Amino acid sequence: MASCSVCALSLGTPYVPPHRLLASVLDGDTTLAGIVVTELRVPRLVLALIAGACLGAAGLVLQEALRNPLAVPEMLGVSSGAALGVAAPLVLTLSLPAAVQPLLAIGGAALGGGLTLLAAGLGRSPSAVLLTGAAVAAALQAALLVLMVMADQLDLQLIYRYLLGSLSARTWDDVTGLWPWLLVAVPALVLCAPVLSVMRLGDEDAEALGVRAQRARLAALAIAVVLIAPVTAVCGPVAWVGFLAPHLARWFNPTAGAVRWLPWSAAWGAVVVVVADVPARLALAPVETPAGAWTALLGVPAGVALMRSGSRGRDRGGAARRRPAAPTDAREPLYGSRRTASGTADGFPRAGTCTEVRGGEPGRGGPSGAVPPASGTAGTEDAR
Numbered sequence: 579m580a581s582c583s584v585c586a587l588s589l590g591t592p593y594v595p596p597h598r599l600l601a602s603v604l605d606g607d608t609t610l611a612g613i614v615v616t617e618l619r620v621p622r623l624v625l626a627l628i629a630g631a632c633l634g635a636a637g638l639v640l641q642e643a644l645r646n647p648l649a650v651p652e653m654l655g656v657s658s659g660a661a662l663g664v665a666a667p668l669v670l671t672l673s674l675p676a677a678v679q680p681l682l683a684i685g686g687a688a689l690g691g692g693l694t695l696l697a698a699g700l701g702r703s704p705s706a707v708l709l710t711g712a713a714v715a716a717a718l719q720a721a722l723l724v725l726m727v728m729a730d731q732l733d734l735q736l737i738y739r740y741l742l743g744s745l746s747a748r749t750w751d752d753v754t755g756l757w758p759w760l761l762v763a764v765p766a767l768v769l770c771a772p773v774l775s776v777m778r779l780g781d782e783d784a785e786a787l788g789v790r791a792q793r794a795r796l797a798a799l800a801i802a803v804v805l806i807a808p809v810t811a812v813c814g815p816v817a818w819v820g821f822l823a824p825h826l827a828r829w830f831n832p833t834a835g836a837v838r839w840l841p842w843s844a845a846w847g848a849v850v851v852v853v854a855d856v857p858a859r860l861a862l863a864p865v866e867t868p869a870g871a872w873t874a875l876l877g878v879p880a881g882v883a884l885m886r887s888g889s890r891g892r893d894r895g896g897a898a899r900r901r902p903a904a905p906t907d908a909r910e911p912l913y914g915s916r917r918t919a920s921g922t923a924d925g926f927p928r929a930g931t932c933t934e935v936r937g938g939e940p941g942r943g944g945p946s947g948a949v950p951p952a953s954g955t956a957g958t959e960d961a962r
Contacts, residue, residue, distance in 0.1 A: 579848075579849055579852070582849070582852045582853050582856065583623060583852060584596050584599070585856050586619065586622070586623050586626075586852060586855060586856055586859075587599050587615060587619050587620065587623060589856070589859075589860055590614075590619070590859060590860065590863075591863070591864070592610060592611045592614060594611045594614070594615055598611070599615065602615045602616060603615060603616055603620060617749065617750075618747075618749075621748055621749050621750045621752070621753050622745050622748050622855070623852065624753050625745060625748050625752060625753050625756075625812065625813065626745055626848070626851045626852045626855050626869070627848040627851070627852060628753070628756055628760070628809070628848075629745075629809045629812070629813055629816060629819075629851055630816075630819055630823070630844075630847035630848035630849065630850055630851030630852065631844040631845070631847050631848045632760075632763070632805040632806065632808075632809045632844075632847070633651070633805070633806065633809060633816060633819040633820045633823070633847050633851070634819060634820060634823030634824065634827075634843040634844045634845070634846055634847020634848065634850070635767060635805055635840060635843055635844040635847065636651060636801075636802040636805040636806050636820050637650055637651065637819065637820025637821060637823055637824045637843065637847070638774075638820075638823070638824040638827065638836070638839055638840055638843040639767070639770065639774065639798050639801055639802050639805075639840075640654065640798065640799070640802050640820070641824050642774040642775075642777060642778060642798075642836050642839075643774060643777055643794065643795050643798035643799070644707055644708060644795070645777070645778060645780070646705065646708050647824075647825065647885055648708060648821075649707070649708055649711075650818065650820045650821040651802065651806050651815075651820050652715065652815070652817055652818065652820075652821075653708060653711050653712050653715060654690070654691060654694050654707070654708070654711035654714070654715065654799075655690030655691060655693060655694045655711050655714035655715040655717075655718055656687045656690050656691045656799075656802060656803060656806050656807075657687070657690075657715075657806060657810060657815040657817075658690055658714075658715045658718035658719050658722070658815070659686035659687045659688070659689045659690025659691065659718055660683040660684070660686045660687035660690070660806060660807045660810035660811065660815065661683075661686070661718075661722060661740070661741055661810060661814065661815050662686045662690075662718050662721055662722055662725075663682040663683050663684075663685050663686025663687070663689075663807075663811075664679055664682055664683050664686070664740070664810065664811050665722060665725055665737050665740065665741070666682075666725060667682065668729075668733060668736065668737065669725045669726075669728055669729045669733060669737070676751070676755070677755070679811040679812075680755065680759065680807065680808040680811045680812075682811070683807040683808065683810050683811035684803060684804070684807040684808070686807070687803045687806055687807040687810070688800075688803050688807075690714055690715070690718055691711075691799045691802070691803055693714050694707060694710050694711040694714045695707065695795070695796065695799065697710045697713075697714065698710040698711075707795075722737075722741065725737070726738070739814075739868055740814040741814060741815065742814065742817075742868035742870045742871050743813060743814040743815050743816035743817060743868055743869055743870025743871075743873070744813060744814055744858075744866070744868040744869060744870065745813050745855055745858070745869050746866050746868075748812065748813065752812045752813075755808070755812065756808050756809070756812065759804060759805075759807075759808040762804055763801060763804045763805050766801045766804070767801060767805075767840060770797065770798060770801055771836050771837045771840050772836075772837060773789055773794050773797075773798075774798070774836035774837075774840075775835045775836045775837060776789045777789065777791065777794055777795075777798075778835075778836065806820075813869075814868075814870060815870065816851060816869060816870045816873055817870045817871075817873055817874040817877070818873055818874050818877040818878055818881065819847050819850050819851060819873050819877065820847070821877060821878070821881050822846070822847075822850055822873075822877040822878075822880055822881040822884075823843045823844070823846040823847035823850055824839065824843045824846075825881050825884040825885060826842075826843075826846040826850075826884065827839045827842035827843040827845075827846055828884075829884045829887065830842070850873060850877060851869065851873065854869050854872035854873045854876065854877075855869045855872075857872055858871070858872050
């Protein structure tokens with residue numbers, strides 16, 4: 579993480595040596611290199627850390643609430659709805675202040691997520707929510723394509739770069755606009771984490787423990803919207819960070835629960851966005867590519883590989899648990915000879931068992947097939 583941060587601040591045009599970074603930030607260097615570092619690269623790095631942490635935490639919340647490792651913002655209509663809420667005023671040439679954009683993104687994300695839950699029956703089935711969310715996301719993306727057809731050439735380039743998720747030309751104003759939403763989302767995450775651990779047990783078990791599954795799922799969606807929408811309003815839908823970060827958190831600590839996975843998922847989300855932003859700036863320099871393209875390019879194969887390795891580990895563990903126990907000599911036969919303390923066979927059945935002599939069947943009640951009578955009873959019936 580530290581090495582990626584140093585690369586993000588040092589590499590580029592102009593190049594700033596790592597040993598001069600701290601002086602450029604703290605001393606207020608007025609040279610070109612100092613201005614580039616303090617006014618462009620540092621806010622871009624801070625925004626990448628915040629955006630990645632929000633997307634990683636939101637991905638874990640959605641996956642745990644729906645009990646599905648594929649439940650990501652891109653598959654539930656949340657990211658598409660937020661992007662639609664921000665892109666629509668731009669195409670329709672509506673002049674709105676920058677402070678309103680997060681509200682539009684939150685409205686669009688709430689619209690997409692709400693349509694998903696309503697169409698799936700308020701989240702009764704996690705699989706139904708995921709399938710319905712994919713359909714809602716496709717419909718919202720079709721609406722975005724219609725807006726792109728209506729846009730002129732300049733707006734089309736802006737919308738296209740925005741929809742791929744870009745951190746280019748972001749300043750401190752974009753970073754400060756996220757703090758009010760973080761003050762709301764972070765306490766909600768702290769309260770939500772224990773409930774997510776209960777939701778993993780299933781709806782019936784969660785209801786038995788006092789957690790109302792449908793309300794908890796709606797609350798989880800609301801928290802995910804508050805985390806995703808402001809980030810999407812600033813830098814667009816950075817794709818598949820919410821998919822990869824939770825799987826990294828689980829892979830490095832598979833025995834933990836949602837309470838411990840949540841901070842690690844946020845940390846891994848920050849790492850993923852920072853790492854992806856370095857080739858986004860430098861791979862095709864002097865042209866910048868969207869960071870969201872790199873997160874999708876690298877995140878999807880890595881996430882699938884992590885899912886496969888995790889499923890193999892669970893299968894091996896389940897096979898070991900289901901393996902039948904080997905027979906031992908401690909199991910005594912019900913009938914036949916039995917070893918005594920002296921090492922001889924007593925030829926009697928276990929105490930408390932009852933048998934019926936049928937014509938001296940061999941192998942029952944000793945070598946002759948006869949069963950000795952119990953004390954106080956007649957062994958055989960007298961001949962009449």
